[in-house]
Amino acid sequence: MEKPDISEQIGEKYVHTGHPSIEELVAEQGTRFRVDPADLLGDFWPEDEPIEDFLKALHEWRGHDRSDRAA
């Protein structure tokens, strides 16, 4: 008998509970936690894209601006 795909198994469970565990999410996403978080230091972000530009955009998307104290 063909073994059900793991995403199908997990999906079926979600239908019933709606609350996947972290372990289930790890299995679904193929997460590989790094032993050393320094392994997550990237080398792919374009040099000509300042991180400040990203952070500025992020704050705008989240509605964080000086006139919006509640955000």
Added chain:
Amino acid sequence: MTPIVVDTDVVSFLFKNDSRAQLYLPLLRNHELLVSFTTEAELEQWILLAKWGADRIQRFRAFITGFVALRCLPGHPQSEGLPWRSQSKPSELCLEGIIPRADGSGLRTGCVRQREKECRALSNCRFDPDPSAVPLDNSLAGRQSQAGSRLVASV
């Protein structure tokens, strides 16, 4: 290892290899690293806007596997979170996803409010704003009182 939720700015410091990443590395050691699905969406949004090429996107996707994303699950309404309107700013919504840890304990991230149109643009989840949804403050208080076995990821 205990899980911790890493917000978008810290993830960006890591991925950019910004000097500020060094400040956070000691705090990230010996933890399972989680990111909100919002963080994923925000990074993807940036990548789209900045028009990264296929190779950069592929490398980004490889690095993001170092985190587990607390995602909404398309097609499963119970896990797609409960949107509610801000009392102070009715045009804004919060979305709460609740995910317990397997051992019964839990974590909770802070809530970040999004304007409705931004929620729709940023999230890969389905948003069905419910005008009768629980007000923000009451909702948070209620969730907090319902045992610590829940992890709340907010947009």
